[in-house]
Amino acid sequence: MKIIKWVIFCAVLLVLSACNLLLQEVTVNGVTDDGITWTYTGEARNGIFHGYGRIDWDNGTWYEGRWQFGRRTGHGVEFGFDAANVAFTYTGAFIDGYFDGHGRIEWECGAWYEGDWRRHERQGLGTEFGINEDGTTWTYVGSFFQSLFHGSGRIEWDDGGWHEGEWYGGERTGQGTQFGINEDGTTWTYVGDFYQSYLHGNGRIEWDNGGWYDGDWYWGERTGHGTELVMDTTDGVFAYTGDFLNGYFHGVGRIEWVDRWWFEGNFLYGLYHGFGTMRGFDEYMGVQEWWTFEGTYQNGLRHGYGTFIWDDGSTQTDWWEYGEVADIRPRRAANRATVS
Numbered sequence: 001m002k003i004i005k006w007v008i009f010c011a012v013l014l015v016l017s018a019c020n021l022l023l024q025e026v027t028v029n030g031v032t033d034d035g036i037t038w039t040y041t042g043e044a045r046n047g048i049f050h051g052y053g054r055i056d057w058d059n060g061t062w063y064e065g066r067w068q069f070g071r072r073t074g075h076g077v078e079f080g081f082d083a084a085n086v087a088f089t090y091t092g093a094f095i096d097g098y099f100d101g102h103g104r105i106e107w108e109c110g111a112w113y114e115g116d117w118r119r120h121e122r123q124g125l126g127t128e129f130g131i132n133e134d135g136t137t138w139t140y141v142g143s144f145f146q147s148l149f150h151g152s153g154r155i156e157w158d159d160g161g162w163h164e165g166e167w168y169g170g171e172r173t174g175q176g177t178q179f180g181i182n183e184d185g186t187t188w189t190y191v192g193d194f195y196q197s198y199l200h201g202n203g204r205i206e207w208d209n210g211g212w213y214d215g216d217w218y219w220g221e222r223t224g225h226g227t228e229l230v231m232d233t234t235d236g237v238f239a240y241t242g243d244f245l246n247g248y249f250h251g252v253g254r255i256e257w258v259d260r261w262w263f264e265g266n267f268l269y270g271l272y273h274g275f276g277t278m279r280g281f282d283e284y285m286g287v288q289e290w291w292t293f294e295g296t297y298q299n300g301l302r303h304g305y306g307t308f309i310w311d312d313g314s315t316q317t318d319w320w321e322y323g324e325v326a327d328i329r330p331r332r333a334a335n336r337a338t339v340s
Contacts, residue, residue: 023051032057042067065094072097082107092117115144124145142167165194172197193217207231219247242267271300295320 013054042053054064065076092103104114116124142153148170164177192203215226242253265276301323
């Protein structure tokens, strides 16, 4: 039994000795197909880079780390230039010469990415810090596919705005929540559908003044059917339900004010236009006298035939031109200001 153990021990020593003889420290010079010269210093086996070593190219780029059978595989550090000729340093996992596994890349401009890689592409989960041409910055945390934001993720801009939700091909597409800050400092929060980074589909936006809109969106504009609560300093608080086009009341809709006035009818780019009905009141010595006006409008003004119907049953029909009665008749109701 002792003889067998001794034989096995000697065989292991012979194998290890053979491996050590094959793994050698070398320095090799060469030229790439496009004429770039390089120098490799490190371990090799049978003339192939294998183990730990460093290669320097004459264009200033280099790699230092693990090699397997002539390819950068394992942990290493690479300094190079991207397609835009911006210098970068990558530290992390390599497979067959590709950034593959977990790693971190830092560009000389200050941007960086840390996370999963697949064959030189940012793919999987990761965090990226970016700098726009105007100097503003952002940070994205989430899923990547082929170096684009893809899947679920959150981006935060340096002005305090952020978006969290679904991404497709680098664009905000699908369900999401976005908080934004306007140039005047006012803020808003949108929850709903996105398409190619636009508010698109169905969603709700709330402004910091208490106003909100809930309904259809098309390429970033309120278009379709929806309801909006407007905190207007001129006409007061009112709610509109109906059709929208490019953010305007457009089509058929109804406005209701907090003082119980309302208008229902046709709109054209935010103005009463076409047939409509308005409900309101005149106040005499503290007494409200309610009336209903039915008639046609043009560009926000009564224009054409219109009839006042008071709650006491009396009526009056007049011909209106651009908000004024065309003939001299007594008029018992004021024209409420137009909204847009």
